[in-house]
Every structure is written in structure tokens, then in C-alpha cells.
């Protein structure tokens with residue numbers, strides 16, 4: 001069987017590993033590949049890359065693969081891996097960090113919808129100070145459908161419209177759809193926090 | 207009446223406002239008045255954690271500052287996601303004073319992060335142990351087989367936070383259900399993830415995770431699922447039909463909020479508690495068991 005040759009550029013790969021460890025606050029150096037995390041990961045069967053594999057990719061300097069694999073984008077942040085890890089490594093924190101690093105590197109996410117949903121949520125939460133289901137979903141759906149349209153993926157659009165309208169109708173009939181708009185009075189504080197977040201990101205990049 | 211600060215979060219002010227109402231009803235009957243903190247903001251939920259390390263701490267921090275300013279000693283947060291994010295923020299602020307200063311520079315009500323952050327179970331358990339809960343119950347939920355569902359965020363945290371319950375096999379909800387006269391079942395998926403955070407953007411994954419939970423509950427003979435989290439409740443309830451179709455599950459299960467079962471046992475009217483606003487019919491089972 002041909003063995004894939006690892007592209008190991010020492011200084012760069014060590015840099016990458018250190019950055020992930022520092023930003024996620026996780027002692028990835030302590031991982032001894034026991035795979036207790038993998039055994040409990042609920043998405044592992046679909047992602048193939050399990051938490052232990054993700055850590056291995058990072059420590060082996062496989063940066064590209066580490067930044068964009070299915071676990072990074074499908075991790076449901078259930079914290080099972082961290083609760084069971086004998087070395088207290090929270091892989092969920094690592095997937096959160098890698099998502100942010102992937103964005104900074106301009107990488108197109110393997111599961112674009114995950115990135116788009118999170119962005120839509122944060123946009124709505126920042127705009128009104130409280131998450132508005134209609135606004136958040138509106139931003140998200142517009143974005144994903146436009147992308148599908150560009151790709152000519154009409155089937156996805158039809159599916160999405162059907163699912164969302166079924167759910168919307170059910171929500172209306174159960175009076176679970178909230179039409180009113182709630183907003184934070186002191187919204188300037190929220191805006192200031194968002195601004196500070198942007199500023200500290202720019203600082204980090206420097 | 208004891209006063210406890212209260213953070214409802216976005217979900218209890220929109221699609222799960224029935225849970226907000228039920229929390230107030232149940233706790234008021236137990237002698238606790240929930241004082242909603244004013245001008246609270248969204249905690250950022252999982253989206254902030256996945257996109258922005260600063261906002262993930264700063265958004266709950268603002269709420270903690272408002273809560274600290276009330277002078278009350280405890281704040282209850284029924285939504286598991288809000289509860290988890292707020293606890294994580296508090297924990298971080300307590301050990302990172304530089305970050306705390308950076309956040310406080312933007313806040314009118316500075317965060318000290320000293321208020322005790324409680325889940326709804328943290329508030330209920332002392333009432334159970336003291337017998338105050340039993341004193342308010344007047345109807346036994348006899349013959350109701352319940353699968354108590356905790357989900358991820360009540361017992362597991364992405365940092366060192368200890369919980370009173372067993373993290374792999376928690377028991378507090380079971381103890382409450384026993385007190386109500388219901389029959390909590392032993393089952394395997396009580397702390398597994400339902401995929402609520404992925405239900406919109408990674409729907410198939412979320413449906414698959416729910417199928418594990420529902421299949422196990424059904425095969426153990428459960429009549430219903432009971433939970434404390436509005437996001438888990440919404441996910442398991444609103445999408446259940448699709449899970450059943452896609453994964454060949456024959457029996458549907460109402461998904462109750464813990465407040466609904468306690469409220470039924472306290473003798474509240476199910477319609478006043480708005481139990482008729484579930485997606486999977488949650489009234490018929492109560493009728494079947496002779497509770498309505």
C-alpha cells in the first residue's frame with residue numbers, strides 16, 4: 001500500500017501547533033492517542049476524522065488538512081471528548097479555534113452552511129442585541145440559497161424551501177412563531193463589544 | 207417570597223415563551239420569585255464560541271454585570287446553552303483579570319462575576335430535599351414512564367467546572383420525577399447530544415443524533431421524554447416527525463419541559479401552562495393517564 005508522505009516543515013508546523021494550543025487553551029502536547037475521545041464522539045462515524053485524529057493532524061504539521069476536515073465543521077460541541085479525556089483536552093475548543101483560523105486563512109469551509117449559520121446568528125444577535133429567529137433565519141437562508149443558485153443546485157433550494165415552510169407552518173399553527181421584535185435598549189454597549197472583538201482580531205492577525 | 211435573579215434568554219422570549227410562563231408559575235408556587243434582569247442580551251450561544259473567542263466571553267459577561275448589580279446572590283438560567291455559556295464566561299473572568307478589565311471598559315454595569323449561576327435543576331433540588339416540593343404536589347403522575355433527557359450542557363463543560371450530579375449518569379431529574387409519582391426509566395442516551403445547534407445547517411446530522419435518542423427511549427418503553435432545555439425540547443419536538451420518517455421510528459413521544467410535569471402534579475391546568483403548543487401532541491398522553 002502506498003504510504004502518503006507527510007509534508008513536515010518543522011518550524012512552520014511547530015508554529016501552527018503552538019498557535020492552536022495557545023488560542024484554544026488546550027494542552028494538545030499531552031495527547032497520547034488513547035482514543036477515549038473517539039469512542040464517545042457522536043459525529044465520528046460521519047466525519048472519519050475523530051478528535052484524536054484531529055490532534056494528530058495538528059501535531060504532525062498537516063495544517064491544511066487540520067484546518068478543513070469534516071470534524072472541524074460538524075463538531076456539535078457536545079464536550080463528550082473533553083469530559084472523557086484522561087488529559088483533559090477539550091477537542092471542541094480546538095474545533096472552534098480551527099474554524100476561526102480557517103476563516104482568517106481565507107479557506108472555504110467544507111460545510112459552508114455551518115459557517116454561514118454561525119455568521120447569520122452573530123449578525124442578528126449584534127444588530128438587535130437579542131437573537132431574532134426570523135431575522136437570523138432570513139439572513140442565513142438568503143445567503144445559502146444565493147450560493148445554491150450560483151452553483152445551479154436547484155434541488156437543494158427546493159428542499160430547503162419545503163423544509164423551512166413546513167416548519168414555519170407548524171410553528172404558526174402551534175403559535176410558536178414570534179413576530180415581535182425585541183431589542184436591547186443599551187445597544188451601544190453591544191456594538192462597542194463587537195467593535196472591540198473586531199479590533200482584537202486584527203491585532204491577533206498582526 | 208425569596209427572590210432569585212432570572213435570565214430567560216432569547217428562546218424563552220420567543221418560540222419557547224411557554225417555558226418562561228411555566229418557570230414563573232412553578233417557582234412562584236415554591237416560594238421563589240424570578241426577577242428577570244433588565245436589558246439582558248443574547249449570550250451568543252454556540253455561534254459565538256465557534257466564531258469569536260472575545261464575544262463568547264464578553265456577551266454573557268454583560269449579563270453577569272447586570273445580574274451582579276441587582277445585589278441578589280443567585281441567578282437561574284433555564285436554557286442549557288445560556289447556562290453553560292454564562293458559567294464558562296464567569297469562570298474565565300475570575301481567572302483572567304486582564305480580559306475582565308477589557309470587557310468592563312465597555313460596560314455601564316461592571317461585571318464582578320460573583321453571583322451564583324444556577325440551572326433550573328440547581329434551584330429545584332434543594333426544594334426536593336427539603337420536602338417543600340412534596341408539600342406542593344397534589345396529583346401523582348402514576349404510570350407515566352419518562353425518559354429524563356439532560357443533553358450535553360448541563361453536566362459537561364469545555365473547562366473545569368464541577369457539577370453536583372454524576373456527569374455520565376445524572377440522577378437529579380429522575381429523583382424529581384419519582385417525587386411526582388412518575389416512573390423514570392433507566393436508559394442509555396440521557397446525556398447524548400440531540401444536535402440542536404446543527405439542526406438548521408447540518409440537518410441530516412441532527413436528525414441522525416435524534417434518532418439514536420428516540421429509538422432508545424421508545425425501545426425502553428418510554429411514554430415521553432422530559433427535559434429542562436428549550437433548545438433540546440424544540441429540536442426533539444418540532445423535528446420528530448422527520449426523524450421518524452427518515453429513521454423508521456414507529457412511535458412518537460411527547461417531549462415535556464420538567465416544569466410541565468411538576469405543574470401537572472401541582473394541579474395546574476395544562477392549557478394554562480400552554481402544553482397544547484407542542485408539535486407532538488402532549489395533551490392526549492396526559493388524558494390517557496387520567497391526569498386531565
Ligand code: SF4
Nearest residue numbers: 031033034035037085
Ligand atoms: S482522549 Fe485525550 S489523550 Fe486520548 S486520544 Fe483523545 S485527546 Fe488524546
Ligand code: SF4
Nearest residue numbers: 041075076078079081
Ligand atoms: S465536542 Fe465535537 S469532537 Fe468532541 S465528542 Fe462532541 S462532536 Fe466529537
